[in-house]
Amino acid sequence: MSDKERPRKIPVFVVVPPRVLLLDIAGPVEVLRRANLEQSAVRFDITYIGPSPDVRSSVGLSVSGIVPLPATLPEGAMVIVCGSVDEPLGTGRPQDRLGDGPLEETIVKWLRGSIQPGVELATICSGALLAARAGLLEGRECTTHHSMLSDLARLAPTARVLENRLFIEDGECMTSAGVTAGIDLMLAIVARKVGHATALAAARTLVIYLRRAGADPQLSPWLQGRSHLHRAIHKAQDAIGANPAHAWTVDALANVAATSPRHLSRLFNEHVGMSVTDYVNRIRLALAKELVNGSQLGMEQVADRAGFSSARQFRRAWNRLHDQPPARTRNSG
Template sequence: MNRAAARTIPVWAVVPPRCLLLDLAGPTEVLRRANLEQDELRFDLRYVAARRQLPSSSGLQLAALGALPARLPEDAVVLVSGSVDDVQFAPMPPRRDDEADEARIVDWLRATLRPSHQLLSICSGALLAARAGLLDGRACTTHFGLLDALRSLAPDARVCDNRLFVEDGNCWTSAGVTAGVDLLLHWLSRLAGPACTAAVARQLVIYLRRSGSDPQLSPWLEGRNHIHPAVHRAQDAVAAAPQQDWNLAALARQANTSPRHLSRLFNEHAGMSVPDYVNRLRVSLARELLQSTRLDMERVAERSGFASARQLRRAWARSNAAPPQQARHRD
C-alpha cells in the first residue's frame, strides 16, 4: 500500500470508565479493516482516557491508554464509546473515581471539540456528549434504555426513538452496542465509498443496514446480506468498476464459477438476477453523478456504464417514478 499517497484521518477513541468493550472494539475494527481494504485513506487510531489503565465490561484490562490531548487538529475525529451501569459491571473501580473520570471527559469534550471536528458517539457515549453541551439543538439517539436519561441531560436536543443512528451535521450518534458498527460503516461509506464499505462488512460477516430515516435500501448494499463467497466476488468486481462491460461470462470468471451456476447463485443468494444487480448499481452511480456534478446526460450515462442516455433512462424508469433530471434538484 502506498501510504505516502493516502490521506490520513486522525481518530481519537475516548475510553470511558466501565467501558462496554463491544462499543469500543466494534467501531474501531471497522476502521482497522478499512485501512486494509483501500489505499486512499488511512485512519490513524489513538485510544485516550482519563487514566492510563481501565477495566472493561468483560474484565479485560485496557492498559497504556493515552492522555486526553490538550488540543486536536482541525480534521480530528472523536469517537466516544459507551459504558455499562454498576449492576452489570463486575470489576468496578470505586464509584467516586468513575464520576471524577467522567467529569474529566465531559470537561475535555466541552473545551476541546470545535465545529471542524467530527463527533461519533456510540451507545451511552451520547450521555457524555450531552453533558458537554454538544447535542444541544441537534437530533440524536442512544441505547433504548437511556433515551429518557438523554432527554433529561439534553432538553434542547431532538432525541430520536427507534433509530440505529442519527446524523446531524458533524455530530453522529448511535443506538446501543452493535449499532455503533452500523454508524461507522455508514460514515465510512461517505469517505471511502460503498465498495470499500461492503468489503469491510463482508470481512466482518455482518449485514449492512441503513438509518431508520432512509426509506429505501441503497442499491450498493442491496442483495449483499449473504455469505456466499462466489457471489460476493462478483459483486465486489461490479462495485469496484460499474462502468466495465460486465456480462455474465466476465463475472463468472471473477467468481471462479460457470455462468450458469453464477446465475443460479445470484437468484438464490442475492434475490435478483445478475443483469438486475449490475443495472441497479449503475443507476445508483448515475444518481450520484447527477447530484454531485454538472455533467450532461450522455456523459453521466457513459461514466455509469450505460451505452447511451436513452439506455440510462430506461433502466432508471424501472425503479424510479420521476425522471433522472429531477435528481439534480434534490438536497
C-alpha cells in the same frame, strides 16, 4: 516512498469512559482495522484516550494503555466517544450512568473545548449523553440507544432527538443507537472516506452482510443481496461495487468469478435473489442516487458516470424503483 504513494492518514481518537461497553470500542475499531488492511490509500490511526489510564469494562475485563486526553486535536481528526453501562459484570450492583463524576466531567470539559470545526465527532450508544452534556448536540439531529432517548432530549433540549434510527449524520457530528449500530455507523464512514468497495470488504470479512443505512428502513442497495457466503458471487459483486460504471457483462463477471456465465447467472438467482443484470443496475442506481442528491450534475452526466448508456435508460431504470423522477427527488431533498 513518494508523497503520492503514502497513505492519507486520518487520526482517530477513541474516548474510553469509565465502565465502557466493550463492544462500543471493539466493533467500530475493528471496522477501521479491516479498512486499513483492505486498501493502502487511507490509513486510520487509532489512539485510545481518556481521563484514566485503565478502566473496568462492561464485561469485567480491564482496558489499559489509555493515554491522557490531548491538549489539542489535529484538523481532520475524528473523535469516537464510546458508551458505558450501569452495571459492569462482576460488580453485583447498578452504578450511576452519569456517575464516576470527576472522570466523566473531565471528558465532558475536554469535549467542550476540543471539538471544533474540522474535527468530526462520532458517538456510540450512551456516548451521545457525554456529547450532549458538552453542548455539542444542540440544534442537531441525533440519536442514542432507545432506553436513553429521554435522557438525551433532557440533556440537549434544542436537539432533534430521533427514534428508530441506527445512526444519524448531521454535518461533522454523527450519533448511533449503540452497540452493533456503532458498526453500521463506522461502515458508513469507511464507505464515505475510502469507498464502498472497502466497506463491503470489511463487512464481509467480519461476517456482517446486512448492514443498513442510518435512516433507511430498507437495506442499503450497496449491501442488498450480500447475505450469503458464496465466494464466487462475492468476487463478482466486489468488482461491480468497485466500478459500477464499467461495461459489465455476464461473461466479463464470470471471468472475474472464475466460473461459467451460465453458472454465475444461476448462482445470482439462487443466492442474490436477482439476475446479474438486475444487480448491476441496482448498484448503478445507488451510485446515481448519490450523484443526484450530492451534486449538481445534469441527468446526462449522472447517467454517464453511473454507467448508463443514456439519460433515457437511466430514467427508465430509476422509475422501476422510485415513485418520483430523479430531478424531483433532488429538488425535494
